[in-house]
Amino acid sequence: xxxxxxxxxIMTAMALPITANAEYSAGDEIRVLQGFKAxxxxxALAQLAQPYLSDILDVEFxxxxxxxxxxxxxxxxLAKQSPNDGTVISITNTPMLMTNYLINEEMQYNVxxxxxxxxxxxxxGIIVVGEDSPYDTVEDLFEAAEESPGTVTVGNSGVGGDxxxxxIMVERASGLKFExxxxxxxxxxxxxxxxxKIDASFNNVGIVYSQIQSGxxxxxxxxxxxxxxxxxxxxxxxxxxxDVVAGSSRGYxxxxxxxxxxxxxxxxxxxxxxxxxxxxxxxxxxxxNIDVVTGEDYEQMIxxxxxxxxxxxxxxxxxx
Amino acid sequence: MDLALILGGLTNVLSLTNxxxxxxxxxxxxxxxxxxxxxxxxALALLLPLTFTLEPATGLxxxxxxxxxxxxxxxxxxxxxxxxxxxxxAATVMDGYPLSEQGQAGKALGISLFSSFFGGLMSGVxxxxxxxxxxxxxxxxxxxxxxxxxxxxxxxIGSLSQGSVVPGLLSGGLGLLVSTVGMDTTTGTPRxxxxxxxxxxxxxxxVALIGLFSVxxxxxxxxxxxxxxxxxxxxxxxxxxxxxxxxxxxxxxxxSGCIGIATGLIPGTGGDTASWFAYNEAKRFAKDKSSFGKGxxxxxxxxEAANNAVVGGALVPTIALxxxxxxxxxxxxxxxxxxxxxxxxxxxxxxxxxxFTLIWAVIMxxxxxxxxxxxxxxxxxxxxxxxxxxxxxxxxxxxxxxxFAINNNFFDVGLMLAFGAFGYWMVKADISPAPMVIGxxxxxxxxxxxxxxxxxxxxxxxxxxxxxxxxxxLLIALLSFLQATPFFRWIKSxxxxxxxx
Numbered sequence: 001x002x003x004x005x006x007x008x009x010i011m012t013a014m015a016l017p018i019t020a021n022a023e024y025s026a027g028d029e030i031r032v033l034q035g036f037k038a039x040x041x042x043x044a045l046a047q048l049a050q051p052y053l054s055d056i057l058d059v060e061f062x063x064x065x066x067x068x069x070x071x072x073x074x075x076x077x078l079a080k081q082s083p084n085d086g087t088v089i090s091i092t093n094t095p096m097l098m099t100n101y102l103i104n105e106e107m108q109y110n111v112x113x114x115x116x117x118x119x120x121x122x123x124x125g126i127i128v129v130g131e132d133s134p135y136d137t138v139e140d141l142f143e144a145a146e147e148s149p150g151t152v153t154v155g156n157s158g159v160g161g162d163x164x165x166x167x168i169m170v171e172r173a174s175g176l177k178f179e180x181x182x183x184x185x186x187x188x189x190x191x192x193x194x195x196x197k198i199d200a201s202f203n204n205v206g207i208v209y210s211q212i213q214s215g216x217x218x219x220x221x222x223x224x225x226x227x228x229x230x231x232x233x234x235x236x237x238x239x240x241x242x243d244v245v246a247g248s249s250r251g252y253x254x255x256x257x258x259x260x261x262x263x264x265x266x267x268x269x270x271x272x273x274x275x276x277x278x279x280x281x282x283x284x285x286x287x288x289n290i291d292v293v294t295g296e297d298y299e300q301m302i303x304x305x306x307x308x309x310x311x312x313x314x315x316x317x318x319x320x
Numbered sequence: 321m322d323l324a325l326i327l328g329g330l331t332n333v334l335s336l337t338n339x340x341x342x343x344x345x346x347x348x349x350x351x352x353x354x355x356x357x358x359x360x361x362x363a364l365a366l367l368l369p370l371t372f373t374l375e376p377a378t379g380l381x382x383x384x385x386x387x388x389x390x391x392x393x394x395x396x397x398x399x400x401x402x403x404x405x406x407x408x409x410a411a412t413v414m415d416g417y418p419l420s421e422q423g424q425a426g427k428a429l430g431i432s433l434f435s436s437f438f439g440g441l442m443s444g445v446x447x448x449x450x451x452x453x454x455x456x457x458x459x460x461x462x463x464x465x466x467x468x469x470x471x472x473x474x475x476x477i478g479s480l481s482q483g484s485v486v487p488g489l490l491s492g493g494l495g496l497l498v499s500t501v502g503m504d505t506t507t508g509t510p511r512x513x514x515x516x517x518x519x520x521x522x523x524x525x526x527v528a529l530i531g532l533f534s535v536x537x538x539x540x541x542x543x544x545x546x547x548x549x550x551x552x553x554x555x556x557x558x559x560x561x562x563x564x565x566x567x568x569x570x571x572x573x574x575x576s577g578c579i580g581i582a583t584g585l586i587p588g589t590g591g592d593t594a595s596w597f598a599y600n601e602a603k604r605f606a607k608d609k610s611s612f613g614k615g616x617x618x619x620x621x622x623x624e625a626a627n628n629a630v631v632g633g634a635l636v637p638t639i640a641l642x643x644x645x646x647x648x649x650x651x652x653x654x655x656x657x658x659x660x661x662x663x664x665x666x667x668x669x670x671x672x673x674x675x676f677t678l679i680w681a682v683i684m685x686x687x688x689x690x691x692x693x694x695x696x697x698x699x700x701x702x703x704x705x706x707x708x709x710x711x712x713x714x715x716x717x718x719x720x721x722x723x724f725a726i727n728n729n730f731f732d733v734g735l736m737l738a739f740g741a742f743g744y745w746m747v748k749a750d751i752s753p754a755p756m757v758i759g760x761x762x763x764x765x766x767x768x769x770x771x772x773x774x775x776x777x778x779x780x781x782x783x784x785x786x787x788x789x790x791x792x793x794l795l796i797a798l799l800s801f802l803q804a805t806p807f808f809r810w811i812k813s814x815x816x817x818x819x820x821x
Contacts, residue, residue, distance in 0.1 A: 038366070039365045039650050047368070068517075068727055183772070188588070191641075197463065211642060213666070
């Protein structure tokens with residue numbers, strides 16, 4: 001019985017390549033460098049997307065977790081020490097990918113040493129306050145900040161993270177001044193807001209969605225172009241003439257100069273992924289905001305972000 | 321709470337496939353926990369994709385069992401080899417290894433197993449009965465309160481250094497110093513990293529721990545080889561503790577269990593902190609304080625009951641609020657998401673059946689732990705029969721694999737060996753590494769929460785006294801601090817003098 005089962009498995013395994021829809025030109029295994037711990041946000045994307053990509057490309061994905069320096073170790077390894085034949089890619093989190101080296105000169109890599117493949121998820125920024133907070137609208141919060149500048153405490157996920165920068169962007173657009181309190185990640189920042197330890201938290205929709213649904217957190221505004229389908233009652237900052245659109249995105253990049261064919265294979269795979277109904281449903285169930293941007297468009301997205309955040313950081317440093 | 325949901329969860333857990341997978345999960349957890357460097361979090365993350373194909377109840381039960389198993393098994397290597405298998409087992413070394421040296425390894429392991437079982441069971445019951453209530457408590461702990469906890473924890477250094485104050489404080493101070501390496505959270509720039517990107521996120525606590533405890537132990541074993549003084553294997557002493565012994569330890573276990581649950585609740589502290597807190601309290605309440613560190617079974621029971629109770633405690637914020645209480649519970653949350661459940665405060669209501677399945681699985685896993693643990697531990701005790709030289713080589717190999725596996729980074733192996741060399745020097749200089757471990761655990765917590773508190777409190781120290789929780793904790797810290805100094809003795813003798821006059 002056991003032997004039968006084994007032969008059956010081997011037979012299916014052998015039959016697979018013939019029945020698969022596409023072949024990946026660079027081989028049958030792709031290593032994915034992850035700059036964060038297993039079980040974190042990057043890994044969530046990997047677990048969601050890679051089974052589908054594996055079917056599309058007919059490759060095995062092997063995740064390699066190299067946490068440290070907010071992803072910097074993995075991305076340095078991708079840029080400097082990985083074969084550029086398409087067998088190694090990495091999950092790239094923006095804007096962290098760029099702010100890492102914008103803030104720290106010691107960080108050796110930059111985006112020119114990478115081939116951006118595709119963005120998959122964009123989690124828009126959101127401003128939330130605790131259930132018992134006196135602020136019911138974003139105007140309330142901003143008025144309080146106007147009355148006594150620098151005393152309204154707002155949490156972010158850490159210096160250099162998207163929420164830190166979006167707070168600065170809001171400060172610059174509105175002329176207000178907040179007391180920015182860095183936490184170690186989005187979760188602790190949201191918890192502190194829930195417990196009323198800070199006045200507000202700049203966070204991401206996917207992180208706080210279920211706490212918003214349950215009423216433990218009040219959403220004040222989203223930092224998106226348009227209102228979101230998930231929370232249609234929450235206004236955008238744009239509606240208040242504060243032109244700040246920010247969020248945290250996750251996608252895939254390869255080292256610079258990978259073979260064109262491999263790059264094309266990968267890009268097409270992500271385009272196919274974006275059409276996959278089952279994938280989209282599963283993403284929706286997990287409150288992931290799918291935002292597939294591939295190839296040159298992803299490259300453009302990264303370059304635009306880089307210059308925007310560089311500009312912000314230079315001004316921050318001037319003020320300091 | 322809905323009784324139907326609770327019973328639904330129970331029936332889910334009690335299926336045959338489920339029970340067998342819980343046993344398997346426990347066994348895996350035991351193995352991972354016993355290996356220094358391989359952590360429960362890592363194993364959970366690796367097992368997670370495998371559970372996708374299982375029923376939600378089955379997958380969750382297996383993950384919970386692994387978590388519970390690993391929380392106990394860290395003590396096996398701590399007791400037998402003076403090598404904590406998990407960071408949470410570092411405190412167990414203090415009294416566990418001396419017991420093993422006295423040929424009572426079996427007894428120590430038995431106490432550890434039963435304490436873990438009771439601690440885990442307590443936390444499971446707390447979860448079942450009071451999760452929403454405890455969940456409210458979680459939110460009371462912000463940066464200000466966390467700082468007070470860290471300060472209270474620091475006083476453990478004082479109590480650990482009794483009798484050797486200067487080396488103890490030196491060791492604790494070094495721990496704090498090393499913990500400052502890495503990113504400054506308020507400026508986002510690295511400190512003391514010497515431009516080395518591998519140091520940007522600081523020195524991984526587990527890497528330092530493996531180096532400080534395991535490498536010196538291996539070197540000492542090699543030094544000892546050839547000398548016939550090795551204590552004969554201790555299989556003959558029974559693993560199952562005597563009833564009278566357990567009865568005597570019960571107050572200790574109950575107290576440590578409560579400490580574990582509370583520490584697990586608080587976001588930012590976990591098993592590594594809880595075990596030291598429990599150890600310290602066991603010592604404080606003991607009549608015979610001087611026997612601690614020389615093989616007192618109370619010093620094994622306390623940290624082990626506490627670190628297993630953390631499992632349930634850490635699940636409280638997960639279940640009641642949808643926020644993970646530790647990196648391990650973050651992965652359990654991930655497991656829920658994969659099953660199409662968006663974790664949030666509605667876990668106990670909308671997804672009650674799954675959630676109660678998870679809670680029952682924790683309780684079940686503790687029972688499985690007792691059964692599987694007894695057999696597994698019995699096997700492990702035979703390590704004491706292996707010649708020291710072989711054991712030493714095995715320890716070094718495990719250290720290298722373990723320190724690499726944490727971040728898949730070879731730099732950490734070098735770092736671990738450096739800490740090993742330093743640890744060896746500490747042993748020779750008769751400086752205990754325990755205070756250093758406390759400094760390493762609590763240093764980052766204290767620093768970050770202090771800076772956050774200062775930002776929240778507009779740079780005023782009053783912020784600590786505005787919070788009743790923080791005030792009480794800081795007062796207890798002050799008392800503990802004074803207890804470690806001759807202050808109380810002065811007062812006593814002062815009273816005596818006044819009375820005699």
